Amino acid sequence: MTSDRQRAAQPEDLNRFVLERLNAGDVDGLVALYEPDAVLIVPTGRAIGHREIRAAYEQLVAARLEFAPGETQPAIRNGDLALTAVRLAGGGATVEVARRQPDGTWLWVIDQPNLLG
DSSP, X not given: OOTTSOOBSXXXXXXXXXXXXXXXXOHHHHHTTEEEEEEEEETTEEEEHHHHHHHHHHHHHHXXXXXXXOEEOXXXXXXXXXXXXXXXXXXXXXXXXXXXOTTSOXXXXXXXXXXXX
């Protein structure tokens, strides 16, 4: 991760960053939102770890889709864990689990980007 890339000070920041980075085609920036052994749910199952998450985002970014913002819900926190979610414009929803890192920033550990779709 480059040092000039903004990091999530709050768990809700992750949802904003993923949208910005998807629309910018920033695969490295997307991968940087996850812990090294995180799980991302993809249409074919699961992407586990940075290598598989990178491959999933490379395919998504290659499709050159435009992603619309949804309605970010307030994070539900319990210590160093947070449940984040977004109501998507098309009626779906995302749900994620974030963990506070030793430096106080947040990264996703589990990401389900299409819970209801």
